[in-house]
C-alpha cells in the first residue's frame with residue numbers, strides 16, 4: 141500500500157469541499173486530492189431546504205464556476221412570512237427575491253465539475269477513517285468500496301465532511317470545544333411534494349412557522365419551488381429526539397395546513413445550529429462548512445457560509461503551499477476572515493437561538509403581536525452593524541418588559557459583542573478567550589432555561 145502524496149487533501153465533496161478545492165486549484169495549487177465517500181453521480185444529493193441567497197449564486201458565477209442559473213434556480217421568494225405559534229400573526233417581510241430555491245443536486249454537480257476541470261483529483265467511494273499528524277504533514281487513511289485501503293499524505297488538510305466530522309469531534313485535536321451538543325443541532329424531516337391545496341400566500345414566499353410547544357425552538361418551513369411543488373419540513377433540537385419525532389410533527393402539524401397530492405422525495409438529516417467554533421484551525425488542519433459548524437444558528441442555513449468558508453480556505457491553502465511546513469499561525473487568517481464575514485453576526489444570532497429555544501408560546505405570541513421581537517428583521521439583518529443596531533434598539537424596549545429572557549438578552553449581546561471584538565490575534569491566546577466565549581452562552585442559557 142503506497143502513500144499518495146499531494147499538496148492539499150480536502151475531505152468531503154459537498155459545497156464547502158468543492159469550493160475549497162476549486163479555489164485552491166484556481167489559485168495555482170496543482171496536486172489536490174478531493175476525497176468523497178459517495179459515488180461521483182451522487183455528489184450534491186442531500187436532504188435540504190434548498191434555499192440559498194441569490195448573492196451566493198452570483199458569487200459562484202463571478203468566481204468562474206459553471207453554474208447554469210436557469211436550470212439550477214427553480215424559484216425566487218419575494219416575501220418571507222414568519223407565523224406566530226397561535227397562527228394569528230403573520231409577519232411578512234419583503235425580501236425582494238433574495239432567497240432562491242434550487243436544484244441542490246445540480247448545484248453540487250456544477251461545483252464538482254468546476255473543481256475537476258481545474259485539475260482537482262476526485263477520489264469517489266472513498267471514506268476517510270483516521271489520520272496521523274506528523275511534524276510537517278498529515279497522513280490520512282481511507283477505505284474504498286471493494287478495494288484495499290488508501291493512504292494520502294499532504295502538508296495541509298481541509299476537512300469538509302459535514303456535521304459529523306470525526307476530526308472536529310476528536311478531543312485530541314480540537315479539545316472539548318469541537319464537541320457538538322444535542323441542543324446545538326436540529327434533527328429534521330423534509331419532503332418535496334406536489335400540493336393540491338395550500339394558502340395562496342405560500343406561492344411567492346418562504347414561510348416559517350414557529351411554536352415552542354411543537355418544535356421546541358425549531359421551526360416548520362414551506363418553500364415553493366415550481367408548479368405547486370414544495371420543499372417543506374421541520375426541525376427540532378436533537379436533545380428532544382427521544383420524546384419527539386420531526387416526521388410526526390410534519391404529519392400532524394404541517395400536512396394539516398395543506399393537501400398533499402404526490403411525494404417526490406423525503407428524508408431526514410441533522411443541521412448544526414450554534415455559534416461558530418472558537419477556532420476553525422489546529423496545526424495544519426482547517427475545518428470548513430458544517431464540519432466547522434459555520435451556519436446561521438437561527439435556522440441552520442449553511443449553504444452560503446459553506447461557499448464562503450470553502451473559498452477563504454482554498455485561498456489560504458494556495459498561499460501557504462509550497463511551504464516547508466504549515467503551522468497554526470499560518471492558518472490563523474482563516475479565523476480572522478471568517479469572523480469578519482460571518483462570525484460576528486452568527487455569534488450574536490446564537491443568543492437569539494437560545495432565546496427561542498427557551499421562550500414559551502404564550503410569550504412568543506405576545507412578542508409577535510406587539511412587535512417587539514421582529515424575527516424577520518433579525519433574520520435578514522445581513523450586516524453585523526445593522527444587527528447590533530437593531531438589537532440595541534430592541535434592548536431598550538426589552539428592559540421594560542416583564543420577561544427575564546428578554547431583560548437579560550441585552551447584557552449578553554454586549555458581552556458577546558465585546559468578546560468577538562477582542563478575538564485573539566494568534567493561537568497562543570485562544571484558550572483563555574474560548575473559555576470566556578463558551579461560558580457566556582452557557583450562562584445565558586442556564587439563566588433562562590425552560591427545561592433541558
Ligand SMILES: Cc1cc2nc3c(=O)[nH]c(=O)nc-3n(C[C@H](O)[C@H](O)[C@H](O)COP(=O)(O)OP(=O)(O)OC[C@H]3O[C@@H](n4cnc5c(N)ncnc54)[C@H](O)[C@@H]3O)c2cc1C
Pocket residue numbers: 151152153154155156157175176177178183184186187188189190191192266267268269300301302303328329330373408409410411428429430431435440441442443444446
Ligand atoms: C434538512 C436540512 C435542510 C437544510 N436546509 C437548508 C437551506 O434551506 N438552506 C441552507 O443554506 N442550508 C440548509 N441546510 C444546511 C446545508 O445543507 C449545509 O449547511 C451544507 O450542505 C453544508 O455543506 P458542507 O459541504 O459543509 O457539508 P455537506 O453538504 O454535508 O457535505 C459533506 C460531504 O462530505 C462527505 N463525507 C462525509 N463523511 C465523509 C468521510 N468520512 N469520508 C469522505 N467523505 C465524507 C459527504 O458524503 C458529503 O458529500 C439544510 C440541512 C438539512 C439537513
